[in-house]
Amino acid sequence: MNLPTYLAPFRPRIVPALKNYTRERFGKDVGAGLTVGIVALPLAMAFAIASGLLPQAGIWTAIIAGGLISLLGGSAVQIGGPAGAFIVIVYGIVGRYGLPNLLISTACAGVLLFLLGFLKMGTLVRYVPVSIVVGFTNGIAVLIALSQLKDLLGLQIGKMPADFFSQIKAISLNIDSLNAHALGLGLLCFIGLILWPKLFVSRSMTANGFTARLISRIQAVEGVQLLRATRAVSRVPGPIVALTTLTAFSWLLTLPVETICSRFGGIPQALPDFALPAFSWDTVRLLLPPTLTIAMLGAVESLLCARVADQLSGLPKHDPNQELMAQGVANFIVPFFGGMPATGTIARTVTNVRSGASSPIAGLVHALMLVVIVLAAAPLAMHVPLAVLAVLAVLAGILLHVAWNMGEWREFAQMRQYSNHYRLLMLGTFFLTVVFDLTVALQVGLLLACVLFVRRMSSLFQVVETARTDDSVNFQLYGSLFFGAVAKIDPVLSVVESAPQGLLVRLDAQSLQSLDASGLDVLGQLHKAVTLRGGRLVISGLNAQPRAVMERSGFLAKMEAA
Template identity: 85%
Template sequence: MNLPAYLAPFRPRIFSALGGYTRERFAKDLGAGMTVGIVALPLAMAFAIASGLSPQAGIWTAIIAGGLIALLGGSAVQIGGPAGAFIVIVYGIVEQYGLPNLLISTACAGVLLFLLGFLKMGTLVRYVPVSIVVGFTNGIAVLIALSQLKDLLGLQIARMPADFFSQIKALAAHMDSFNASALGLGAACFLGLVLWPKLFVSRSLGTNGFTARLISRMQAVEGVQLLRATRAVSRVPGPIVALITLTVFAWLLHLPVDTIGSRFGGIPQALPHFALPAFSWDTVRLLLPPTLTIAMLGAVESLLCARVADQLSGLPKHDPNQELMAQGIANFVVPFFGGMPATGTMARTVTNLRAGATSPVAGLTHALTLMLVVLVAAPLAMHVPLAVLAGFLVHVAWNMGEWREFARLRQYSSHYRLLMLGTFLLTVVFDLTVALQVGLLLACVLFVRRMSSLFQVVETERTADSVHFQLYGSLFFGAVAKIDPVLSVVESAPGALLVRLDAQSLQSLDASGLDVLVQLHKAVVLRGGRLVISGLNAQPRAVMARAGFLAKVNEL
């Protein structure tokens, strides 16, 4: 079936990626998928709990959405699932609208995402200024870290409020319930995640100086078995090491800390049930702001992640429209199984690449691995301390934030600084919805201001009965006021004038710009003069001809 040019064909990347698929590639995808599946378990639980949901909501989102995004997406190696960027949004929606309305809002956002891709709007997301992206990313990172202080410090707060100042007030009011054991576990988790990769991984040779010397000594004393064991340990993901060791440590010592079991009663060892949330159009209209936020954030996160994956992998570039359609289907489906919003995830995608993934088969394997782990080992999850999961999320927040951008602000323009700092503060103090709306509006205003400053009208010659002007730049609605000096010259002239506009450097013209030229022409003719335009480029000429203005003026 031939689709109109403005509609995108539905072509999942997996079909082209499997062309010439070999056993060696399958082995790489299988190993990468299993690695990412194990890494995804603690992160999925942590994201869900931080969002005010049960841990299984994050797990089944990672399984269902992750599988659908891999199967139907436009990227070869992107891993989808719950993401840290959604924590603040989801928590706020649950607090304000309740869990059933979160499910409806997520499903509606899925429809919007699919339509964005189907209507070939995937490239529009790239037009969001990088200053806004950096601002709200850093703001979200701060809010994620702030939201985890409750479990990281072991504070006994029944329910954390959603807004920034209320959270600060609640934390300060409950500092008397501080738990040193919880802080120790959380800090150990954070430090372990930071240090583990540095013990074995090097940017050049695969090992750092310490490990290289250790291996050299092993080889010198013929410690072959120990050498093999060290290399095997180096392949174990840091999150799994932290999760298992700290959970066992807390369990053996009977540390007085909250766990998944004490707060949520564990994780069901069964598949999720399909259930339709109560739906009405009145509810959909009420949920329009959070729905747009979920869709916008999901689109930006997934496509940014896919672009990074392209740069790291060297594989064929992703299809942004197909990726958005897959994200839409995934977000439409997961709410019916009690899931949360999903998008492309940077940490798991990079882990997938480093583990050797070559196709979407790795993403499918990640989902299947995670499902098997949950079905087999779900009862063990009840012993996981919440402080350990808080340590995971503090690490996520630390890696998410682009903190160096604050130190480099002086290198950028005042417009960049205003957009970045404004979006950051609005995200932290209010919420991401307000930050995105105000940030994009401010970006448009600043863009109009900058473009209008580039338009110039320069008087090049004047005699008793004629005046010449040179036009530079784009004459659009934001720059029409700069024609006022020309009108003033015409209106103050003692007699008829020949007004010549040299448009050789006029790059573009919009309806407002055309209207001000029409008004100038009327003023000139009213005083018995003539308006001559010379050197018109293609776009301004087309606008004038289409409106019939070109036939009314003299052109050279």
């Protein structure tokens, strides 16, 4: 069946990826999937708890949505699931609309994502200005850090409010309930996540004299086997090390901190049931703003993540339309199992690539690994201290750490290098995200970007008078004559209105790049003003696009008839 050219075919990347698939590649994919599955467990629970949901909601999302995104997606190595970027959005929706409406909003966002991909709009996401992406990413990072201070400090706050100033007020009013044990665990986790990758052998560190001497001593005293073991340990992901060691430390010393068990009663040792949330069109209309926000953020996050994966893996580039369709299917289905919004996740995708993944099989293994953990090891999770998970969430499950390495925080220090438009968009989106919410930030940011774009494009259009005699005047048009630049034709109209009868007006349009309906309308007004005074308007040097617009509208025929 041949689809129209404006529709994208449904072609999951797993189909071509399995052609000429070898046993060696399968072994690497399984190893990568197992590694990512272990990493995904604490992150999924952390994101769900930080979003105001039960921890199992994050795990089920990682299993169901992660599996569907790998099975149906357009990237060979992207891992999907709950993401730190959604924490602020989900927490706000749950607080304002309730959990059932979050499920409906997520399902509706899934439909929008699928339609975006099916209508070949995957590339449109790239048109979102970088300044807006940087602004709301950094704003989300600040809000995530703020929202997690409750568990990091062990504060006795029943429920954290969703907005910025209310959170600050709640923390300040309850700071006297600080739990030193929770803070100690949180700081140990934070410091450990930063230092863990730097504790072992790397080329950059062997250049250091102390490290080089230490390695030489290890080789001399204990032999090469110990060094190999050290290198093997260094490959264990930092979140897993922090989770297991600090959980054991807290449990053995019976520290007075909240755990998964004390707050949520543990994690069910079973897969979720299928349930349909109550649905009505009135509810869908009410949830339009959060639905658009989930869809927009999910599309931007997933496609940015896929681009990062392309650069790291060296595999064939992802199909953005297929990726959006897969994201849509996943987000439509996962709410029926009590899940939360899902998208591509940078931290887990990078882990997948660095672990040797070469196909979507790794993502499927990651989902199966989580199923095994839920069915076999859920009782062990009840001892996980929330303070540990809180720090993981402050880092946005390494999302903030990845964002820092990508240089977004450095954009603030380098703002002097950018234009005023860039600064206004980035800072405006950042402050709107922090003070209001991401929905307002995206809406105002995109509107502001459009206004600034129109302003800049209108400044590029110029009308220059090149020659004048008693009975004729010549003008040169430069740039694009569109709705934002039509006012610049006013000087020509002024010349016509003040000139004697029978004036010949020549417009040299050789440098006119484009023309829209508003530009054509103002040229029509100019032509009418000239002919009413017995004069004549001549336009020469037309490029293809302006000529086509004038011919379709009949404007050229009117000029020739005159």
